[in-house]
Amino acid sequence: MLKLSQSDYLSLRQHGEETYPHECCGVLLGRFDDNDGDATTKSVMRVARCGNTRVDSPQNRYHIDPRELIRLQREGREHGEDIVGFYHSHPDHPAQWSPTDLAEAHWFGCSYVITSVDRGAAATTNSFELTGGDEADKKLLQEKIEVS
Amino acid sequence: MGLGLTAAFRACIFGLYHSIFIYMPQIQIPSPLRQYSGKQASVDVPGNTVGEALSGLVSRHPDLKRHLYTDDGKLRAFVNVYVNDEDMRYLQKEATALKDGDTISIVPSIAGGCCLGSDRSRKG
Numbered sequence: 001m002l003k004l005s006q007s008d009y010l011s012l013r014q015h016g017e018e019t020y021p022h023e024c025c026g027v028l029l030g031r032f033d034d035n036d037g038d039a040t041t042k043s044v045m046r047v048a049r050c051g052n053t054r055v056d057s058p059q060n061r062y063h064i065d066p067r068e069l070i071r072l073q074r075e076g077r078e079h080g081e082d083i084v085g086f087y088h089s090h091p092d093h094p095a096q097w098s099p100t101d102l103a104e105a106h107w108f109g110c111s112y113v114i115t116s117v118d119r120g121a122a123a124t125t126n127s128f129e130l131t132g133g134d135e136a137d138k139k140l141l142q143e144k145i146e147v148s
Numbered sequence: 149m150g151l152g153l154t155a156a157f158r159a160c161i162f163g164l165y166h167s168i169f170i171y172m173p174q175i176q177i178p179s180p181l182r183q184y185s186g187k188q189a190s191v192d193v194p195g196n197t198v199g200e201a202l203s204g205l206v207s208r209h210p211d212l213k214r215h216l217y218t219d220d221g222k223l224r225a226f227v228n229v230y231v232n233d234e235d236m237r238y239l240q241k242e243a244t245a246l247k248d249g250d251t252i253s254i255v256p257s258i259a260g261g262c263c264l265g266s267d268r269s270r271k272g
Contacts, residue, residue: 023261032179054261061261066228066235070253073176077189082179090262098263106226106256108180130180134214135224 002085002111002127003146004028004044011047013115013122016089020120022058026050027069028085028111029076039129039143040109042084048072061100062088085111085127092117095124097140105130105140112140170194173201173246176253184211198231199242201252216254228255 008028015024027048033041050068054061069083076082086107090098095116097105105112108130115125127145132138172192177185185191186209193208195201202223206213216227223229229236230253236244246252 025258027258054259057261060263061259063257063259066230066253066255066257067233069255069258070176070230070233073178073253073255084179086258088260093262098261100263101260104226104257104259104261106180107178107258109183110180112260 001041001144008047009147012087016115016117017122020117021091023062023089025052025062025088027072029081030084087113089115089117095126171246173250173252185209198236198244226257
């Protein structure tokens with residue numbers, strides 16, 4: 001399960017509208033809570049917008065500069081936060097993970113949030129947790145989003 | 149006797165050299181890999197190069213190895229390794245020399261995208 005505030009939820013959806021027709025992307029900082037079986041509960045304390053470095057195909061690809069991740073990890077440690085997930089948008093495409101999303105997902109236990117943006121307006125937002133023991137058997141499983 | 153003393157002297161000098169000149173870089177472990185590093189967010193390991201430090205890390209935490217390296221011992225393509233804020237691929241890769249106080253960050257890549265060209269027909 002992914003828990004986040006109303007303002008953070010709206011912020012990541014709005015980011016997708018602002019970058020339309022390109023994909024937006026960002027990082028979710030917070031903490032890992034108790035485990036519920038195989039799934040992990042994550043509480044988001046902050047949403048950090050990132051730039052999409054895929055300038056060659058920003059309408060259907062995203063990539064976050066690792067230096068941004070290092071900076072956010074460093075800042076997070078100072079505030080007792082971890083990287084617990086990521087978000088991006090799918091312009092004019094469903095809020096479901098794609099084969100590319102799965103192939104490029106490597107942060108096990110983290111959330112991958114996807115917002116569909118239809119003609120510039122944020123539509124559906126779904127979250128998927130990357131599960132599995134390694135690259136060979138990884139899966140993106142839909143998880144509940146709790147907005148409060 | 150003389151040879152034994154020489155060997156002992158060399159061993160002493162070797163040990164002294166390493167105790168003085170081997171650095172202890174700190175390796176930052178990303179959250180998904182901490183289950184394999186004893187839940188530690190950072191690990192201090194000895195090493196004068198990035199390769200030595202990473203070898204020290206997987207020696208201490210063997211379960212990390214398959215997540216960082218392929219079966220033939222190459223660093224996985226999606227595993228970024230930074231020395232402070234520099235990508236080691238643009239330095240001397242695993243031969244990159246370390247200095248006192250360096251921090252190594254292991255950062256799995258973050259990327260993806262909605263579809264291939266032909267996937268666009270799935271819209272709905």
